[in-house]
Structure formats: structure tokens, C-alpha cells
Amino acid sequence: DIQMTQSPSSLSASVGDRVTITCRTGQGIGRDVAWYQQKPGQAPKRLFYAASTLQNGVPSRFSGSGSGTEFTLTISSLQPEDFATYYCLEYYSYPYTFGQGTNLEIK
Amino acid sequence: QVHLVESGGGVVQPGRSLRLSCAASYFISTNFAIHWVRQAPGKGLEWVSVISYDGNIEEYAHSVKGRFTISRDNSKNTVYLQMNSLRGEDTAVYYCARGNRSFDPWGQGTLVIVSS
Numbered sequence: 719d720i721q722m723t724q725s726p727s728s729l730s731a732s733v734g735d736r737v738t739i740t741c742r743t744g745q746g747i748g749r750d751v752a753w754y755q756q757k758p759g760q761a762p763k764r765l766f767y768a769a770s771t772l773q774n775g776v777p778s779r780f781s782g783s784g785s786g787t788e789f790t791l792t793i794s795s796l797q798p799e800d801f802a803t804y805y806c807l808e809y810y811s812y813p814y815t816f817g818q819g820t821n822l823e824i825k
Numbered sequence: 826q827v828h829l830v831e832s833g834g835g836v837v838q839p840g841r842s843l844r845l846s847c848a849a850s851y852f853i854s855t856n857f858a859i860h861w862v863r864q865a866p867g868k869g870l871e872w873v874s875v876i877s878y879d880g881n882i883e884e885y886a887h888s889v890k891g892r893f894t895i896s897r898d899n900s901k902n903t904v905y906l907q908m909n910s911l912r913g914e915d916t917a918v919y920y921c922a923r924g925n926r927s928f929d930p931w932g933q934g935t936l937v938i939v940s941s
Contacts, residue, residue, distance in 0.1 A: 750926065
């Protein structure tokens with residue numbers, strides 16, 4: 719099974735900051751990674767698939783990159799509505815694996 | 826736009842069974858797989874199972890293999906998750922989501938509590 723190691727587990731930042739979240743795997747998985755945002759009491763929403771393809775309606779301040787074993791989600795200028803929990807997902811092979819999550823909090 | 830609604834959650838004793846449903850407001854048989862993902866209280870996301878658009882392919886997480894069974898009835902636009910031999914660690918919000926590789930959209934989730 720593929721393991722997804724996501725870091726950091728929590729992050730404190732201010733509005734306007736640039737933040738980066740990373741996911742790493744133990745083996746190459748091409749670009750088969752998606753990123754999700756989850757707010758309290760809500761279902762997750764996909765931000766990216768294929769590592770860097772932006773989901774319709776997601777603001778351009780979000781970017782995704784990476785291939786092989788390392789993947790990143792970057793928010794260029796944090797907005798108040800971006801404070802949430804973020805998860806990466808590998809869908810290279812079953813069983814799929816999510817990262818442990820990153821709780822992005824307001825400083 | 827596809828809208829998914831989960832139902833069937835509730836409180837169940839350890840060792841008992843429960844069947845969850847995922848109903849789509851749109852034809853789910855249009856070449857899309859359906860996944861189940863769960864989230865224990867205060868925890869992260871765990872992928873549980875997937876069924877292909879035609880029902881021919883099923884996959885499971887190790888934690889549920891042999892206890893859970895996924896199925897679908899495309900005539901009813903509904904996917905089911907039969908959960909047997911439930912354990913305390915199965916307590917979670919269960920979401921269904923549409924997608925052949927990654928998945929989106931998701932339903933709002935249904936809560937399953939396994940407790941005596």
C-alpha cells in the first residue's frame with residue numbers, strides 16, 4: 719500500500735501570508751494526487767486533481783505542483799475563507815490513501 | 826449538477842449490521858464510479874470502498890475487507906454499503922462521492938455510531 723505523509727499537521731498563519739503544504743509518498747505515483755479542503759461540519763471539496771489541475775471555481779491563489787513522490791499545495795495570499803483543513807489523496811492504486819491532514823489556523 | 830445524499834446511519838451495537846445508501850439526483854450510471862469515505866469524530870479522512878460504474882469492480886480498504894460490501898442499482902441511481910460485524914472503530918461520518926479516479930462532488934455524510 720502507498721503511504722502519504724503530509725506536513726505540517728497544523729499551521730498558524732495570517733491573512734495575506736503565503737503557505738505551503740507538502741505530501742510525500744514512499745514510491746513514485748506519477749501525478750495521481752488530489753487536494754481537498756474541508757471546513758468544520760462540511761464535506762470535503764476538491765481543489766486539484768492530477769496534482770495541478772485546478773477544480774472549476776477554485777480561486778487562482780491556490781496552486782498545486784509535484785510529481786513522483788513529492789507534491790505541494792500553495793496558497794499565495796491567504797484569505798479569511800481559506801482557514802480550514804486540507805488533505806492530499808493518492809489515487810495511484812487501491813486502497814487509496816489520504817494524508818493525515820493540515821489544520822490551517824488563523825494566527 | 827450531480828447531488829449525492831447519504832442515508833441509513835444511526836446507532837448500532839457492536840457486531841450488528843447496517844446498510845447505508847447513496848442516492849444521486851442524476852444518472853450515476855453515466856460511466857462514473859462511486860466511492861465511500863469515512864471520517865471518525867475529530868479525525869482525518871479514510872477511503873473505504875469503490876464500485877465501478879457497471880458494478881463489475883469493487884475495492885475495499887483493509888480495515889473493512891470481508892465485513893463491508895458495496896453494491897449499486899443504477900435503475901434507482903443508488904449505491905449501497907452493507908456493513909456487517911460492526912466495531913467501535915467503524916464509528917464515523919460516512920460520505921459517498923463520485924469519480925473514476927479522484928472524486929467530487931461528495932454528499933453531506935451520514936453518521937454511524939457503533940456502541941453498546
